[in-house]
Amino acid sequence: MARLAHVGNAGPVTTPQNLDERFRNAVSALPLPEGRRAPGDAVRDGTTLTGARALELFDAQLASRHLDLAARWLRSFNEGFYTIGSSGHEGNAAVAAALLPTDPALLHYRSAAFFSARAKSLPDAARDVLRGVVASAHEPIAGGRHKVFGSADLNIVPTTSTVGSHLPRAVGLAFALARPGADGRWPRDAIAVASFGDASANHAAATAALNSAGWFEHTGVPLPLLLICEDNGLGISVPTPDGWLAAMLRSRPGLRYSAADGCDLTATYDAAIEAVGYVRRERRPAVLHLSTVRLMGHAGADAEVAYRTADEINRDLERDPLIATARLLVEAGLLGPEEVIGRYDEVGWQVRKVAEEVLGEPKLANVAEVVAPLAPRRPLRAAHKITEVATRALGPGAAARSRAFGGKLPEQTGPLTLAQTINATLTDALAYEPGALVFGEDVGRKGGVYGVTKHLQERFGDERVFDTLLDETTILGLALGAGLDGLLPVPEIQYLAYLHNAEDQLRGEAATMSFFSSGAYRNPMVVRVAGLAYQQAFGGHFHNDNSVAVLRDIPGLVLAVPSRPSDAAPMLRSCLASAASDGSVCVFLEPIALYHTRDLYQQGDNEWLAPYSGPGAWTTEHVPIGRARTYPLGNAQDLTIITYGNGLRMSLRVAAQLAEQGYGSRVVDLRWLNPLPVNDLVREAGATGRVLIVDETRRSGGVGEGVLAALVDGGFVGAARRIASADSLIPLGPAAQHVLVGEDAITQGARALLAR
Numbered sequence: 001m002a003r004l005a006h007v008g009n010a011g012p013v014t015t016p017q018n019l020d021e022r023f024r025n026a027v028s029a030l031p032l033p034e035g036r037r038a039p040g041d042a043v044r045d046g047t048t049l050t051g052a053r054a055l056e057l058f059d060a061q062l063a064s065r066h067l068d069l070a071a072r073w074l075r076s077f078n079e080g081f082y083t084i085g086s087s088g089h090e091g092n093a094a095v096a097a098a099l100l101p102t103d104p105a106l107l108h109y110r111s112a113a114f115f116s117a118r119a120k121s122l123p124d125a126a127r128d129v130l131r132g133v134v135a136s137a138h139e140p141i142a143g144g145r146h147k148v149f150g151s152a153d154l155n156i157v158p159t160t161s162t163v164g165s166h167l168p169r170a171v172g173l174a175f176a177l178a179r180p181g182a183d184g185r186w187p188r189d190a191i192a193v194a195s196f197g198d199a200s201a202n203h204a205a206a207t208a209a210l211n212s213a214g215w216f217e218h219t220g221v222p223l224p225l226l227l228i229c230e231d232n233g234l235g236i237s238v239p240t241p242d243g244w245l246a247a248m249l250r251s252r253p254g255l256r257y258s259a260a261d262g263c264d265l266t267a268t269y270d271a272a273i274e275a276v277g278y279v280r281r282e283r284r285p286a287v288l289h290l291s292t293v294r295l296m297g298h299a300g301a302d303a304e305v306a307y308r309t310a311d312e313i314n315r316d317l318e319r320d321p322l323i324a325t326a327r328l329l330v331e332a333g334l335l336g337p338e339e340v341i342g343r344y345d346e347v348g349w350q351v352r353k354v355a356e357e358v359l360g361e362p363k364l365a366n367v368a369e370v371v372a373p374l375a376p377r378r379p380l381r382a383a384h385k386i387t388e389v390a391t392r393a394l395g396p397g398a399a400a401r402s403r404a405f406g407g408k409l410p411e412q413t414g415p416l417t418l419a420q421t422i423n424a425t426l427t428d429a430l431a432y433e434p435g436a437l438v439f440g441e442d443v444g445r446k447g448g449v450y451g452v453t454k455h456l457q458e459r460f461g462d463e464r465v466f467d468t469l470l471d472e473t474t475i476l477g478l479a480l481g482a483g484l485d486g487l488l489p490v491p492e493i494q495y496l497a498y499l500h501n502a503e504d505q506l507r508g509e510a511a512t513m514s515f516f517s518s519g520a521y522r523n524p525m526v527v528r529v530a531g532l533a534y535q536q537a538f539g540g541h542f543h544n545d546n547s548v549a550v551l552r553d554i555p556g557l558v559l560a561v562p563s564r565p566s567d568a569a570p571m572l573r574s575c576l577a578s579a580a581s582d583g584s585v586c587v588f589l590e591p592i593a594l595y596h597t598r599d600l601y602q603q604g605d606n607e608w609l610a611p612y613s614g615p616g617a618w619t620t621e622h623v624p625i626g627r628a629r630t631y632p633l634g635n636a637q638d639l640t641i642i643t644y645g646n647g648l649r650m651s652l653r654v655a656a657q658l659a660e661q662g663y664g665s666r667v668v669d670l671r672w673l674n675p676l677p678v679n680d681l682v683r684e685a686g687a688t689g690r691v692l693i694v695d696e697t698r699r700s701g702g703v704g705e706g707v708l709a710a711l712v713d714g715g716f717v718g719a720a721r722r723i724a725s726a727d728s729l730i731p732l733g734p735a736a737q738h739v740l741v742g743e744d745a746i747t748q749g750a751r752a753l754l755a756r
């Protein structure tokens with residue numbers, strides 16, 4: 001038996017050479033069988049796995065092992081950049097075999113055998129995986145941006161490295177697959193499959209997925225989802241307590257639990273066939289718990305002897321799934337020991353050949369190449385989409401539209417508030433986008449905490465407008481999966497403060513999908529978020545969160561802040577069109593304090609209201625993403641106020657007073673905080689040479705910082721001042737005004753600038 005090598009004085013670690021030698025020695029020592037099974041027969045009594053299939057899966061397992069060895073070889077001379085391997089998890093080849101190739105899979109990072117089993121050929125699989133390892137620009141899913149198992153051809157959706165974060169999406173995908181009338185990317189009988197590690201199963205995102213899957217099952221919603229827990233007993237160095245995973249997974253209501261020895265190919269295959277059959281037949285979720293081992297440590301640089309005993313390491317080595325499958329095949333008389341080793345060497349040679357081929361391939365060469373798939377936008381197409389929808393609404397869709405509004409078209413009902421305008425725009429979206437779905441906490445029967453989604457459920461039914469369970473991670477996960485399958489999700493986050501506990505679903509998942517799949521997969525969505533401060537009746541920080549920093553630096557994310565009804569409708573239509581035509585991830589941040597505002601200058605002036613435009617005006621009033629709106633007051637020559645949201649209303653009021661006093665200003669409503677309307681704001685700033693930034697978010701990390709930076713970058717040379725809210729959380733009651741930007745501060749800032 002091969003001995004464990006010593007590295008410095010750190011103790012024994014399992015090297016690729018150890019593993020290789022152990023395999024050869026163990027296989028050479030296998031006893032020859034008495035009989036011989038035909039390839040078409042069961043490879044062993046009591047299993048449905050045939051010998052022929054076992055031979056194919058063995059090849060996938062061998063490829064997986066050799067891919068690990070090749071990754072470490074490439075690393076040894078700095079040509080490989082990823083060494084987290086699949087050794088010990090090769091049983092997952094049998095899971096691939098139990099599925100249909102059209103079942104979308106979101107895989108754990110130890111899934112090279114699954115990937116190889118689903119691939120068209122072993123050299124193809126090896127090429128895809130090793131291109132990832134060497135960060136080749138030719139890698140077919142992430143194009144060198146990430147090492148991940150993914151392939152649009154193989155229906156393998158790439159995942160991020162954030163453990164468990166793909167599971168809420170998997171729930172959403174299963175939800176979408178099972179929707180009646182869904183005509184998405186995958187066949188109607190497809191099931192979603194997602195694998196993850198044992199330590200990852202404890203993650204908040206994973207527990208959200210386990211909970212919501214059970215919740216849907218409990219409420220009778222079809223959810224064809226198979227979860228695979230690949231339990232090697234360790235999360236890097238931390239052991240999973242004995243029995244914890246089985247106890248935890250078994251106890252999940254609504255989830256059917258089964259378990260198998262993941263190192264035993266037939267046991268894994270039989271259990272997977274059974275679990276897949278259940279999920280496909282019943283359209284209900286199940287979890288398959290596979291016991292695996294982890295060979296060669298967590299990753300290439302991991303000296304696991306620092307936290308494991310040699311005995312523990314050896315016990316895992318004894319369960320090497322490759323040796324187990326070799327034993328199975330030799331016992332069945334399908335291969336002799338030398339043939340096994342011959343096959344092992346043949347696959348090893350093929351993989352090494354591919355490694356040598358790909359290491360010279362070009363890498364991503366410049367910023368433009370890196371960012372190309374981040375969030376490609378075609379504004380003309382989005383504009384065209386709006387025209388197309390309007391044409392339909394005016395023509396063949398007119399009757400349906402009238403029905404949706406109960407015969408009372410919003411353009412005929414007089415001026416509307418912001419909340420009413422968003423409600424009407426959502427109604428139009430649901431009428432013209434068959435894939436549009438509106439969901440979130442309290443959006444259905446109640447119609448939203450602020451009435452923004454009122455009557456939508458009555459108008460379109462609870463298949464399209466529905467209340468979810470109270471979990472923002474699940475809400476965004478549903479959107480992620482639904483978008484992937486071709487729907488147009490419009491989830492609602494009830495308050496901005498409550499986005500934060502789920503924001504990885506937006507930041508880590510939604511915003512990265514196009515980037516890590518070179519645009520092969522998209523998750524279009526328009527996330528409506530009620531937020532910002534200044535609510536009179538409902539105070540305190542959590543209902544008045546005034547920070548958007550966490551959204552502004554997400555590359556590619558669209559962040560819209562409509563402040564008044566006349567902008568809200570066209571901006572929402574632009575977000576919906578961009579999501580539908582370009583797969584954009586949009587956040588539509590609605591200022592709560594302006595939802596029901598009617599007046600601008602004086603009580604009763606109704607100047608904040610606006611008539612709703614019918615489809616005939618949708619094309620002309622289109623607002624492209626990233627374009628600001630300027631309001632000239634007086635001669636518009638003395639001062640430029642750059643603002644957005646609640647700041648717009650306050651600034652317009654101050655500017656009106658200044659105009660009465662003979663000072664002309666132009667008030668710029670940014671409307672879009674990501675991407676900032678840089679050209680517009682630089683131009684408007686230059687027009688007066690004096691800029692007052694009115695920013696209701698915090699001074700530190702707030703929007704104003706970005707505006708100032710844009711002015712500097714744009715070569716603005718005039719005077720600039722910034723009014724921003726204090727670096728504080730928002731207190732309850734009237735004390736809120738101490739920290740928030742108010743009209744007095746704006747007036748003072750303006751006067752100081754005008755005095756220059």
Ligand SMILES: Cc1ncc(C[n+]2csc(CCOP(=O)(O)OP(=O)(O)O)c2C)c(N)n1
Pocket residue numbers: 110161162163196197198199200201203232233234235236294298
């Ligand atoms: C959210 C998150 N936290 C931490 C990490 C760092 N990390 C990467 S793998 C890992 C352990 C995962 O263990 P397990 O789920 O059992 O999978 P295994 O590697 O054992 O297959 C950790 C902590 C991460 N990737 N994501």
Ligand SMILES: [Mg+2]
Pocket residue numbers: 197198199230231232233234235236
């Ligand atoms: Mg583990």
